[in-house]
Amino acid sequence: MSLVCAITNEVPDTPVISPHSGAIFEKRIIEKYILENGCDPITGKEMKVEELIDIKTPPIVKPKPPSATSIPATLKTMQDEWDALMLHSFTQRQQLQTARQELSHALYQHDAACRVISRLNKEVAAAREALATLKPQAGIGTSTAPTSIPQPAIAAEAAGNATQPIEQAGMSAEVIQKLQDKATVLTQERKKRGRTVPEELVTQEQIKTFMTVASHPGLHSASIPGILALDINSADHSKILTGGNDKNATVFNKDTEQVVAILKGHTKKITKVIYHPDEDTVITGSPDMSIRIWHVPTSQTQLLLRCHDGPVTGLSLHPTGDYILSTSSDKHWAFSDIRTGRLLTKVIDTAEVGLTTAQFHPDGLIFGTGTDDSQVKIWDLKEQSNVANFPGHTGPISAISFSENGYYLATAADDACVKLWDLRKLKNFKTIQLDDGYEVKDLCFDQSGTYLAIAGTDVRIHLCKQWQDLKVFNDHTALATGVRFGKHAQYLASTSMDRTLKLYAIE
CATH class of the missing domain: 3.30.40.10 (Zinc/RING finger domain, C3HC4 (zinc finger))
Incomplete structure (x- = not known):
């Protein structure tokens, strides 16, 4: 007391x-x-x-207390308390040192375990890729293809030797009939849609009020900046696909503002991306001479196609969703089955020049390619022949886009202009002249064919038929590389070398 x-x-x-x-x-x-x-x-x-x-x-x-009856007794009590305190402090320090040593040992063990796990994961990935490359192609010699992309990765070439000739399966009568049937259906649907404009389509006045509503800089690496390619899932317009200078492709949900998947596997930058309209599948092309088909939920490569001997410069998915068209600086275009990995046909350009881009016509029976020598060429897929040429540009063709109405083709090159071509008359009927030094990197019509978007030095929207500017966006701090319309043009997305994905809509 x-x-x-x-x-x-x-x-x-x-x-x-x-x-x-x-x-x-x-x-x-x-x-x-x-x-x-x-x-x-x-x-x-x-x-x-x-x-x-x-x-x-x-x-x-x-x-x-009895011990407090004298000063010496009080001093002794205080000395005893001090001694006990010092002994307790010494014991605590010993226990602290022991705990530190145990913690340090545990951290070293954890770090070593993480390194081993990382090394094993890399070895497993390498082994899977080697197995995918060596595994025989599934479905060759059969008349039917799987209805979905198989889970094991199947390569279209043996043992990683890019220079080895690839066997062409050929355009069978069954494949040609499938293409023709799809084209017939699409032509009928397009004619019905062409009679009326969708009620949900954003009006010209609303386009003029578009503003930047979101900017996302974190989709790709900051150390290797630049987004080079863009596509939007036409079934789920909230999902956006980008390809970057960092060798990765990213699937991003604009509604939740969350990264859905990061697709790693290419050994060089990704310059072309496609989001499959009917499946959670994406397709990417790269200068590493490969085309990869990815399963988004697992972020894994399902198919590795090596049908070119040079950088892949263009990709376009056939309307059936079963075939991919690719172009390359190796002067060839290729038509491959993404269900089995078979190369159906590979054709050299008639002028034997490098190809820069490609896109299917909405019906899927013809397609366009751009070349290094400023030519835009139209090809008949069934006959595998060049049926028309559109000269007039200067410099390599940088972008082409078919209008959904099936009659117009927009093209761009390194000459600061966009040319519009009439596919019925096979002539240039309009040239949109841009400022001197303007670079065009991508073109895109909306689904109704009412608007045309241009990405390059800036991002702009043109009204078709009148071909007048509706809106210009200068928010990117570097060259814009990709542009796509959302459903009914209710929003516009663009990517840039400034590492951002920007979304424009009514505020």
């Missing part, structure tokens, strides 16, 4: 005795303890304040 009084610098009040433990307490303190806990502090038994026994002492005499 005396020690408590010394610490608190308070004069002790009336001492009391607990009937349960027989201990002496200051009345004020023990009453407070009982009110809070309802028990004896020594024995823990239930106790009430009324049970405390007052000690009857003269007001002048205060009870003292």
Whole structure:
């Protein structure tokens, strides 16, 4: 009790005795303890304040412990307390040092385990890729193809030798019939749509009010900046696909603003991307001479196609969703089955010049390619022949886009202009002249064929038929590389070398 009084610098009040433990307490303190806990502090038994026994002492005499009756005894008590405190402090320091050593050892073990796991994961990925490259092609020699892309990765070439000739399966009568049937259906549907403009389509006045509503800079690496390709899932318009300078492709959900998947596997930058309209599947092309088909939920490569001997420069998915058209600087275009990995046909350009881009006509029976020598060429897929040429540009063709109405083709090159071609008359009927030095990197019509978007030095929207500017966006701080319309042109997306994906819509 005396020690408590010394610490608190308070004069002790009336001492009391607990009937349960027989201990002496200051009345004020023990009453407070009982009110809070309802028990004896020594024995823990239930106790009430009324049970405390007052000690009857003269007001002048205060009870003292026997050890406090002299100064030497008090000093000895204090010395004992100090010694005990020092011993306790030494023991605590010993225990702290031991805990530090154990923690350090555990951290080293964890780091070593992580390194081993990372190395094993890389070895497994390499082994899977080697297996995919060596595994025989599935479905060759059969008349039917799987209805979905197979899970094991199947390569279209053996043992990683890019220069080895690839066997062409050929355009069978069954494949040609499938293409023809699809074209017939699409032509009928397009003619029906062409009679009316969708009610949900954004109007010219609304386009003029478009503003930047979102900017996402974190989809690709900041150390290797630049987004080079863009596509939107035409079934789920919230999902956006980008290809980057960092060798990765990213699937991003604009509604939740979350990255859905990061697709890693290419050994060089990704310059072309396609989001499959009917499946959670994407297709990417790269200067590493490969085309990869990815399964988005698992972020894994399902097919690795090596049908070119040079960088892949163009990709276009056939309307059936089963075949991919690709172009390359190796002067060839190729038509491959993405279900089996078979190369159906590979054709060299008639002028034997490098090809820069490609796109299917909405019906899927013809397609266009751009060349290094400024030519835009139209090809018949069934006959595998060049049926028309559109000269007039200067410099390599950088982008082409067919209008959904099936009659117009927009093209761009390194000459600061966009040319519009009439596929019925096979002539240039309009040239949109841009500012000197303007670079065009991508073109895109909306689904209705009402608007044309241009990406390059800036991002702009033109009204078709009148071919007038509706809106210009200068928000990117570097060259814009990709542009796509959302459903019914309700929003516009663009990518840029400034590492951002920007979305434009009514505020």
